[in-house]
Amino acid sequence: MSILATYREKEELMRKLQSEISKLEENQQLKKELEFKKEVEACLDRHGKTLNDLLDVFGLAPSAAGRASASTASRRTRKMKVYVNPNTQERIETRGGNHKLLKAWKKQHGAETVEGWLVAEQD
Numbered sequence: 131m132s133i134l135a136t137y138r139e140k141e142e143l144m145r146k147l148q149s150e151i152s153k154l155e156e157n158q159q160l161k162k163e164l165e166f167k168k169e170v171e172a173c174l175d176r177h178g179k180t181l182n183d184l185l186d187v188f189g190l191a192p193s194a195a196g197r198a199s200a201s202t203a204s205r206r207t208r209k210m211k212v213y214v215n216p217n218t219q220e221r222i223e224t225r226g227g228n229h230k231l232l233k234a235w236k237k238q239h240g241a242e243t244v245e246g247w248l249v250a251e252q253d
Contacts, residue, residue, distance in 0.1 A: 170184075209252060210224070210252040211248060211251055213244065214249050215247060216247065
């Protein structure tokens, strides 16, 4: 496509968007919402507050601590598993299966055998 054709296409798109904007500007509901927004911003300016302050007043903005706990709260914590090797009396406490020594035990003795060494599960 030539640059002239691209220019004409963008021009036509701009005319369509301008037409849509002019129709929206005539909409009474939009006019009311814009007026409300202007009044709220004027009130915030008059009192030296920001939009975040307003959200905090109404309890709609998560605090920094709330955001951190919300992201970790979405994932459940794994149970603590305690394994004891009956041959060596070695003890492993892990919340996941990615423990280096646990992997070595499973490779050496087999996963079923090592799962039999499970002594306790804690929350």
